[in-house]
Amino acid sequence: MKYIEPASLSEALEILSADDEARCLAGGATLVAMLNADLVEPSTLIGLRRIDELAGxxxxxxxxxxxxxxxxxxxxxxxxxxxxxxxxxxxxxxxxxxxxxxxxxxxxxxxxxxxxxxxxxxxxxxxxxxxxxxxxxxxxxxxxxxxxxxxxxxxxxxxxxxxxxxxVEPADARGRHLKFSRTHGDYATISVSLVLVVDGDACSYARVAVGSAGPAPIHLDEADSLLTGSALTPEVIRQAGRKLMEAADPVDDVRGSAEYRRMIIPGLLQRAVDEALP
Ligand SMILES: Cc1cc2nc3c(=O)[nH]c(=O)nc-3n(C[C@H](O)[C@H](O)[C@H](O)COP(=O)(O)OP(=O)(O)OC[C@H]3O[C@@H](n4cnc5c(N)ncnc54)[C@H](O)[C@@H]3O)c2cc1C
Incomplete structure (x- = not known):
């Protein structure tokens, strides 16, 4: 296996397009573990750490x-x-x-x-x-x-x-990523990511996504709409949480059964809202 550290993005792209088996190496936290376990066998590793265009x-x-x-x-x-x-x-x-x-x-x-x-x-x-x-x-x-x-x-x-x-907008928003996991530092069993704008008692903007709840994050316009336009009462949050729960398609694994993961969503959404608000 070759290891190359190009100094520019254009050089890295040239190497990548010339070799179907080449693979980028960023921090290596996951890829090096996969190499050690023989899960991947790239012909060339393209180290990205010297490329200024990708930094900062x-x-x-x-x-x-x-x-x-x-x-x-x-x-x-x-x-x-x-x-x-x-x-x-x-x-x-x-x-x-x-x-x-x-x-x-x-x-x-x-x-x-x-x-x-x-x-x-x-x-x-x-x-x-x-x-x-x-x-x-x-x-x-x-x-x-x-x-x-x-x-x-x-x-x-x-x-x-x-x-x-x-x-940048909405610049006056409050954000919270709340992770429910078995132990500190573990991957999430379920996570809720939330951006809210609250004017007085009313929520004027909401965007919520749920992680570990399917192959890709769950985001529903319907859940965002339920949270927007009125006060964030427990009932409104429960309704939005139920919609997200119904849309979730998680797996059964060591971090929890699919049913358990689904059940966590409404409560975790309520906690995320509580923690996002002033
Ligand atoms: C013990 C452990 C615990 C972890 N816990 C968590 C956790 O709780 N939550 C969490 O979110 N993550 C967790 N991670 C994952 C961690 O966040 C890593 O950052 C992530 O998996 C890979 O990032 P990396 O920079 O090391 O990428 P690498 O391992 O270098 O690369 C990962 C993949 O991305 C490709 N790649 C990298 N950069 C680019 C690019 N710019 N363009 C195209 N392809 C690219 C590589 O080819 C490779 O396929 C954990 C990892 C470990 C090892």
């Missing part, structure tokens, strides 16, 4: 651009990720333990597309857009269309994820 967080106009190689630790520590983007920062700080957060990157986490991961739901709740670059140019994919199935995304084989664009 910048605020530009109506969005915050988070480069694909930004680590979970960097995201969790950046207070420019506030308002609508706070949910993404909140999710980053709850991923595993410091060692994994120092190693893992947002690009690697979303491209791996584990349905139990924390970023997918948070990015759908924040209505983020993923920026992919391939041999035919760059394109933007809404987070809600990026996660297709278990470990499957809409990224083409010759594309590299370059950044995640998180809208």
């Amino acid at each position: 967080i910048t605020v530009s106009g109506d969005h915050i651009r988070v480069g694909a190689m930004t680590t979970h630790t960097q995201i969790a520590a950046d207070d420019r990720l506030s308002g609508n983007a706070a949910v993404v920062r909140d999710a980053a700080g709850q991923i595993a333990h410091p060692a994994v957060r120092n190693m893992g990157t947002i690009g690697g986490a979303v491209c791996h597309a584990d349905p139990n991961a924390d970023f997918p739901g948070a990015l759908v709740a924040a209505d983020a857009v993923l920026e992919a670059v391939g041999s035919s140019g760059a394109r933007q994919i809404p987070a809600g269309e990026f996660f297709l199935d278990y470990l499957e995304t809409s990224l083409e084989e010759d594309e590299i994820l370059s950044a995640v664009l998180v809208p």
Whole structure:
């Protein structure tokens, strides 16, 4: 197996398009474990860490651009990720333990597309857009269309994820990513990601996504509408939670049965709302 560290995105794309068996290496938190277990055998590993275009967080106009190689630790520590983007920062700080957060990157986490991961739901709740670059140019994919199935995304084989664009608006929003897991640092049994704007008693904007509840995050316009336009009473939250519960299609595994996972959703939504409100 060859290991190459290109210095630019264009060089990395050239290597990727010339070799069907080549694979990008970001933080290596997941890919190195898969290599060690002989689950994947790439011909070439393309190390992305020297590529400046993939690094760092910048605020530009109506969005915050988070480069694909930004680590979970960097995201969790950046207070420019506030308002609508706070949910993404909140999710980053709850991923595993410091060692994994120092190693893992947002690009690697979303491209791996584990349905139990924390970023997918948070990015759908924040209505983020993923920026992919391939041999035919760059394109933007809404987070809600990026996660297709278990470990499957809409990224083409010759594309590299370059950044995640998180809208600044609504800037007065409050965000919360609430994770229910067996132990501290474990993957979620169920997670709720929430962005809310509350004026006085009434909620004027809501966007909710549920993670670990199916092959991709669950997001329903109907649940958002139920939460929007009136006070966030327990009854309204219960109705929205029930809709999300009915749409969920989780698996039975060591973290909980499908039925157990579904049952957690309404209560976790209520807690997420309580914790998001002032
Ligand atoms: C012990 C442990 C516990 C964990 N717990 C959690 C948890 O609680 N919650 C959670 O959300 N996650 C968890 N993770 C996953 C972690 O968040 C990793 O960050 C993530 O799996 C992969 O990120 P990475 O940067 O290490 O990517 P890598 O392992 O380097 O790559 C992962 C995949 O993405 C591809 N890839 C990487 N970057 C790009 C790119 N820019 N463009 C195209 N393809 C790319 C690679 O080819 C590979 O297929 C855990 C991981 C470990 C090892």
